[in-house]
Amino acid sequence: MSDHLVNAYQSLPVTFTHGDGCYLWDSDGQQYLDALCGISVTSLGHNYPPLTAAIQDQAATLLHTSNLYSISWQHKLADLLCTSANMDRVFFANSGAEANEAAIKLARLYGHQQGIKNPQIVVMQHAFHGRTMATLSATGSRKVQAGFEPLVSGFVRAPYNDIAAIEAIAENNRNVVAILVEPVQGEAGIVIPDSGYLGALRRICDQNNWLLMLDEVQTGMARSGKMFACQHEAVVPDVMTLAKALGNGVPIGACVSRGKAAEVFKPGNHGSTFGGNPLACRAAYTVLADMLENHVADNAAQRGEQLSLLLQQGLADNKQVVEVRHLGLLIAIEMKIPCQPLVALALERGLLINVTAERTIRLLPPLILSEAQTAEVASKLISCIYQFTE
Ligand SMILES: Cc1ncc(COP(=O)(O)O)c(C=O)c1O
Structure with a gap:
């Protein structure tokens, strides 16, 4: 030790x-x-032969070139991911927190592009979104935040599974640009909202021109019994974040976006040295293709x-x-x-x-x-x- x-x-x-x-x-x-999968990561099990073979082959071929160049496995994964999620574009990161950082930046930029100088994101009590400064500020747990003040501003908190609270925010706060919410709160103890909750959030977002951003880092990749938990409610978000099981143990995160949200980032707005590297993208492609096929x-x-x-x-x-x-x-x-x-x-x-x-x-x-x-x-x-x- x-x-x-x-x-x-x-x-x-x-x-x-x-x-x-x-x-x-x-x-x-x-x-x-x-019965834990490294906290919802190794969903296809350990030492899964098709994944092991793909990783071994990729390690012997090419590990890293950076996003200064086109990466073919990134394109293949983006196509498969967007088709299966009914989304348009994806930014690849290396973890769930990083995927959520991308979503938070996307929402702020979306607000600024509409002339909102102090954009706010609605987040929930008892939420968990990660341990970076922005994501721990979005997280609804004092235990995670204590000692790290000053927190990042720009978040408005509401009780989970409470549509009236969101409607009240919509009436009173003209600076809100997005809602960031887990379809099921994982770290809070698998808290499952009432059926219709995500649909009601979708309606409020549409009425107010807000982005509906779903954190599917824990719930995504077939864990909930659908490929993405929002599919239980037939709700399509504007932004969805993924990580954990996406690489079955190879670190990768994704911020997937649709429609107007997919057009927010322009070259120079966001980036990552490792994000979307050939090894991680080939692993995630193998995982997603396998999950769909089987x-x-x-x-x-x-x-x-x-x-x-x-x-x-x-x-x-x-x-x-x-x-x-x-x-x-x-x-x-x-x-x-x-x-x-x-x-x-x-x-x-x-x-x-x-x-x-x-x-x-x-x-x-x-x-x-x-x-x-x-x-x-x-x-x-x-x-x-x-x-x-x-
Ligand atoms: C819903 C949710 N979002 C984000 C994260 C953070 O992911 P990571 O630990 O990969 O940064 C987690 C991790 O448990 C999570 O459950």
Whole structure:
């Protein structure tokens, strides 16, 4: 263990050496069922042969040239991504926070192009958008912001899932140019809004000439049971951000835009040395093409139903469980009590899970989970929860 790492993480005392599909192995040879995917990243599983082959081939061909030159895999990925999302243009970044930075800059520039000198973006309570200065300012968590003031200005906050609050902002604030919102709040504990919420936000944006910007960093790439969570409501945003599962572990982020939003950035407005590099774009192209071809979103929907039903049945008698909720394989078990120790308990039993918002067990398993592996996640977790709450 090195003392030379910045003390930014409270990592668990386990080191994984390799993975295969839905399983990981640690340095002692112990096997784990991965129900977290490195926080919604390795959705196609570990060491997925078509992706491994694409990465190996690209590493042996070309890694980096910069955006000073045309990058063919960037063009291919942009075409496939925009076609599958019904969008027009994409800016490639390296992470979710960077994708959201691009969206925030896009919204501000859009405002300035219309003569709004102090453009404001509506963001939500308990939202999570990243750890850079602009994205932590957009994030609705004091824990993330504390100590980093002064925050970036230009954000107006509203309660999540509250259309009346957004309508009130529209009446009173002429400087608003966009809404930035997660279709399901992930870090807040898989908070699923009422059906019709995104559609109502779309209507308000259209009425006020605002951009609807959806942060699909956690919900996108088939995780919700559709390729993009907004497709559950048949809502098409003006801007959508992606990262996490887009590269299945190879870092890449994307800020995808449509219509007037797609025409905002001009040469010189934004850029990135690594963004859209051949390796990341080839990996993401392989991931997206594979997800489309193998109907991975459908499996996520089916396994999500199965897992949530098994958890509901298995935990029905547990008095400490408030509810099980899910959209596809975004799964939450809300507890009455703080439950962080469950993470270590599950780890001991060979299961990787996460606890967020203090009382919410969060599962983000691989989208390629089989029926038998889904049952294995449920039975392992149910017995851990009973042991914890006894
Ligand atoms: C909804 C959402 N947006 C943005 C981010 C930030 O992504 P990254 O950690 O890749 O910067 C996250 C990360 O958890 C997220 O869940």
